[in-house]
Amino acid sequence: MSIWLSIIVAGLINYLTRLGSVLLIKPQKLNSTLKSVLNYVPSAVFPAIIFPAVCLDNTGLIVEFTDPKVIATVIALLTGILSKNLTLTIITGLISYWIILFF
Numbered sequence: 153m154s155i156w157l158s159i160i161v162a163g164l165i166n167y168l169t170r171l172g173s174v175l176l177i178k179p180q181k182l183n184s185t186l187k188s189v190l191n192y193v194p195s196a197v198f199p200a201i202i203f204p205a206v207c208l209d210n211t212g213l214i215v216e217f218t219d220p221k222v223i224a225t226v227i228a229l230l231t232g233i234l235s236k237n238l239t240l241t242i243i244t245g246l247i248s249y250w251i252i253l254f255f
Contacts, residue, residue: 224249 179187206221207214215222228245235241 220249220252223252 182190202225206225209215217223224245227248228241231244232238232241
């Protein structure tokens, strides 16, 4: 029971911290410079999340270019650049990863 209680408490803390930032920061009071800088935050955070998952193995060493994750990422990146379609990019990356992994 204590595991479930821990999960619920962690979820509530996470939710309340995110809700607090939404309720306390009023977009009308932000100046245009800050708004334009905040537009770059997702683009800056996304590579920091993706790089370790794709380029590092379980021990923290950089993987080789022949690793299925790297090849699928390159295919997905090219698909994203050419199509400008997020859904197609995700589907192409997943399918190419599965094909490389299982064949």
